[in-house]
Amino acid sequence: MLILHTRFNYFLTRAMMIRRILLAVALAGIVLPLGAQESRSMVDDGAVLSLEQCRELALSNNRNLRKISQQVLAAGYQKEEAFAAYLPSIDFAGGYMYNQKNLSLLEKDALLPVKTFDIQKQGYEFGFVKNPVTGEPVIVDGKPVPEQVALLPKEAMTFDIHNVFFGAVTLTQPVFMGGKIMAMNKITGYAEELARAKHGSASRDLVYAVDAAYWQVVSLKAKKKLAESYVNLLDTLCRNVGLMVEQGVATRRDKLTVDVKLNSARVDLTKVNNGLVLSRMALAQLCGFPIHTSYSLADENADRLVSGTSQIPAESYDMNEVYARRDDLRQLELGVKIFGQKEKVARAAMMPNLAIVGTYSFSNPSSFDGFKNRFGGAFSVGAMLTVPIWHWGGNYNKYRSAKAETAAMRMELEDAREMIDLQVSQASFKAEEAARTHEMTEANLASADENLRCADIGFRDGVMTVDNVMEAQTAWLKAHSENIDARIDVYLCDVYLSKVLGTLSTKY
Numbered sequence: 001m002l003i004l005h006t007r008f009n010y011f012l013t014r015a016m017m018i019r020r021i022l023l024a025v026a027l028a029g030i031v032l033p034l035g036a037q038e039s040r041s042m043v044d045d046g047a048v049l050s051l052e053q054c055r056e057l058a059l060s061n062n063r064n065l066r067k068i069s070q071q072v073l074a075a076g077y078q079k080e081e082a083f084a085a086y087l088p089s090i091d092f093a094g095g096y097m098y099n100q101k102n103l104s105l106l107e108k109d110a111l112l113p114v115k116t117f118d119i120q121k122q123g124y125e126f127g128f129v130k131n132p133v134t135g136e137p138v139i140v141d142g143k144p145v146p147e148q149v150a151l152l153p154k155e156a157m158t159f160d161i162h163n164v165f166f167g168a169v170t171l172t173q174p175v176f177m178g179g180k181i182m183a184m185n186k187i188t189g190y191a192e193e194l195a196r197a198k199h200g201s202a203s204r205d206l207v208y209a210v211d212a213a214y215w216q217v218v219s220l221k222a223k224k225k226l227a228e229s230y231v232n233l234l235d236t237l238c239r240n241v242g243l244m245v246e247q248g249v250a251t252r253r254d255k256l257t258v259d260v261k262l263n264s265a266r267v268d269l270t271k272v273n274n275g276l277v278l279s280r281m282a283l284a285q286l287c288g289f290p291i292h293t294s295y296s297l298a299d300e301n302a303d304r305l306v307s308g309t310s311q312i313p314a315e316s317y318d319m320n321e322v323y324a325r326r327d328d329l330r331q332l333e334l335g336v337k338i339f340g341q342k343e344k345v346a347r348a349a350m351m352p353n354l355a356i357v358g359t360y361s362f363s364n365p366s367s368f369d370g371f372k373n374r375f376g377g378a379f380s381v382g383a384m385l386t387v388p389i390w391h392w393g394g395n396y397n398k399y400r401s402a403k404a405e406t407a408a409m410r411m412e413l414e415d416a417r418e419m420i421d422l423q424v425s426q427a428s429f430k431a432e433e434a435a436r437t438h439e440m441t442e443a444n445l446a447s448a449d450e451n452l453r454c455a456d457i458g459f460r461d462g463v464m465t466v467d468n469v470m471e472a473q474t475a476w477l478k479a480h481s482e483n484i485d486a487r488i489d490v491y492l493c494d495v496y497l498s499k500v501l502g503t504l505s506t507k508y
Contacts, residue, residue: 061288094167113146178348201327203506325502448479
């Protein structure tokens with residue numbers, strides 16, 4: 001029973017580890033409310049679920065996958081937003097201003113001298129008031145007094161600017177931005193692919209977690225049946241030893257030894273029952289329905305688990321095909337491409353930018369045809385060129401930083417490929433080992449059953465002691481427990497091998 005309890009803790013720990021990994025992935029992004037999409041597929045009480053149904057429920061109900069689906073949509077919108085930078089943009093700006101005073105160009109009324117035509121001189125000249133005695137121009141304030149003047153009233157040069165309205169419609173068409181627009185379009189395209197690859201990777205992680213939880217429930221249900229059988233064996237032995245003690249052919253020590261063993265087996269059975277309940281809750285949580293729902297699994301009610309593996313490990317694999325199927329590696333490859341485009345964005349900051357600008361501006365009051373309190377406007381077209389000259393190495397260092405990040409991402413990609421090679425080799429060896437272990441445990445079952453049968457017969461015939469029978473029962477329990485573990489390992493190693501090879505299906 002110690003082996004049974006240890007194996008239960010092993011499977012429970014592995015399933016909880018997978019769940020923590022999935023939870024960390026779920027918390028890595030921005031959690032968005034999904035509104036009406038929060039509805040779940042429910043399961044009726046007493047339903048019998050197959051492994052495929054559990055996978056389908058998990059993929060349709062998992063919040064993390066729905067969140068990543070929204071991130072895929074967001075990445076698509078960002079891609080469309082980046083494409084819009086190729087097209088001309090039209091903007092409007094307007095405003096209103098109240099001024100306390102009007103605008104006046106004169107301090108007071110002005111007198112302007114007027115020229116007259118002199119026939120004798122054949123030209124225009126100013127006429128001045130002359131002294132009738134001397135005939136010289138009259139001087140006032142150091143200036144000759146003009147004979148004729150024109151009055152320019154201050155009121156004529158005063159403009160009403162109490163209420164001013166203004167606005168402009170601007171059209172801007174980028175011509176050359178140093179390649180930044182093209183790089184941003186590629187970045188958003190790669191980001192959309194990255195979100196899709198993230199969704200595929202999270203889906204495979206979820207399917208693997210569901211499989212681990214599913215087979216854990218099946219394993220514990222089989223262990224429960226085995227523990228009940230073991231308790232029944234010990235209970236029968238306890239009654240027989242009790243009768244033998246009454247008849248004087250067995251000692252009280254024998255009876256106490258069996259009682260202790262029986263009580264220990266019942267405690268272990270209670271632990272298995274509790275573990276089975278908790279494992280059902282964990283699977284229900286992964287599948288997305290209430291954890292207290294009563295349900296059963298298709299494989300847990302079978303008399304014996306189906307043996308064998310659906311995927312025989314090959315001696316070698318085409319790693320290029322494995323690389324192409326791995327979504328997590330695809331994410332790193334896209335990361336390298338994104339950082340490469342970020343280099344171009346940083347380089348664009350050191351290059352000239354050219355854009356064509358067209359503007360229609362208007363205002364009220366308008367001064368196009370005199371100064372009038374009405375709207376008036378005009379078009380203007382031009383080009384705007386920006387040339388970076390000196391920034392103390394800031395832009396160049398930004399470019400070098402982007403190149404260093406790209407190099408670091410390439411190294412991470414190479415490390416990931418090596419880790420995938422190791423994963424595939426380990427998974428293949430583990431699957432082969434699980435298949436061989438299963439074959440050996442199958443062979444041990446017959447020996448353990450026969451050993452227990454012989455011990456029971458020998459005990460009834462008086463040639464075997466109580467200790468011999470309990471040893472045979474313990475060996476029988478160990479053989480069946482190891483056989484259950486080996487069968488479950490076959491399934492788990494199979495699905496893990498599919499996961500590392502990238503062939504684990506997530507489409508239901």
